[in-house]
Amino acid sequence: MTKLSVNINKIATLRNSRGGNVPDLLKMAQDIQDYGAQGITIHPRPDERHIRYQDARDLKTVVHTEFNIEGNPIKKFMELVLEVKPTQVTLVPDAEDAITSNAGWDTIKHKGFLQDVISEFKRNGIRTSIFTDPDVQMIEGAVATGTDRIELYTEAFASAYEKGDKNGVTPYVEAAKTASAMGLGINAGHDLNLDNVRFFKENIPGLLEVSIGHALIAESLYLGIENVVNLYLNKLKD
Numbered sequence: 001m002t003k004l005s006v007n008i009n010k011i012a013t014l015r016n017s018r019g020g021n022v023p024d025l026l027k028m029a030q031d032i033q034d035y036g037a038q039g040i041t042i043h044p045r046p047d048e049r050h051i052r053y054q055d056a057r058d059l060k061t062v063v064h065t066e067f068n069i070e071g072n073p074i075k076k077f078m079e080l081v082l083e084v085k086p087t088q089v090t091l092v093p094d095a096e097d098a099i100t101s102n103a104g105w106d107t108i109k110h111k112g113f114l115q116d117v118i119s120e121f122k123r124n125g126i127r128t129s130i131f132t133d134p135d136v137q138m139i140e141g142a143v144a145t146g147t148d149r150i151e152l153y154t155e156a157f158a159s160a161y162e163k164g165d166k167n168g169v170t171p172y173v174e175a176a177k178t179a180s181a182m183g184l185g186i187n188a189g190h191d192l193n194l195d196n197v198r199f200f201k202e203n204i205p206g207l208l209e210v211s212i213g214h215a216l217i218a219e220s221l222y223l224g225i226e227n228v229v230n231l232y233l234n235k236l237k238d
């Protein structure tokens with residue numbers, strides 16, 4: 001079964017744009033779970049452009065499915081995650097000024113750092129995942145870090161698929177086979193949408209979770225968020 005984790009960053013973007021509490025992030029997180037989503041994902045960035053650190057604390061009492069917090073493991077991020085203790089932490093090598101996530105970890109170059117960070121989270125009972133490109137060497141490097149899972153960075157697949165090139169999935173198939181053979185759990189995310197998610201899932205055996213936000217919120221402007229969550233759930237059925 002592939003779980004749908006809805007990334008609510010862009011709901012926070014809309015909320016912050018007027019300075020109040022509309023839309024109510026916590027209520028939307030509750031409702032999205034009531035519609036059937038199996039998880040909520042947030043990515044509190046250092047500038048708090050959308051998700052604020054306090055949102056992570058407040059959401060802890062609201063998220064009764066799987067709670068996934070993504071981010072670059074800088075000191076204040078690590079302190080937040082160890083305080084909140086979500087279901088899962090996903091480590092992303094984002095520059096502080098990145099407009100969005102744009103690369104996976106170099107798991108060979110940063111092996112020692114990742115080993116230390118991952119062991120700290122695992123000691124605290126938090127499942128770990130690391131954002132990786134579909135590169136077999138990086139997947140092999142991920143095993144050495146001790147992470148529970150990888151999250152395949154799917155922008156390249158989504159970009160190729162949008163141009164009609166379905167071969168963009170090939171590196172992901174190879175990466176997923178390597179990950180599974182080496183005992184890593186497989187998550188995926190970034191630029192997945194209603195058009196491409198079913199094809200991706202069909203090609204990636206053992207896909208445990210997709211985290212989807214930007215497209216899902218944009219699609220919801222036309223189709224309604226309850227309807228869109230259910231459309232994704234149907235696309236992700238085995």
Ligand SMILES: CC(=O)[C@@H](O)[C@H](O)COP(=O)(O)O
Pocket residue numbers: 007009010042043070092099100101131189190213214
């Ligand atoms: C790691 C990942 O792909 C998502 O967390 C993405 O970075 C969302 O971040 P923004 O919503 O800030 O684009």
Ligand SMILES: NCC(=O)COP(=O)(O)O
Pocket residue numbers: 007041070151188189190191192211212213214215216
């Ligand atoms: N990890 C991917 C995520 O949480 C959402 O990415 P996107 O769907 O906003 O591109």
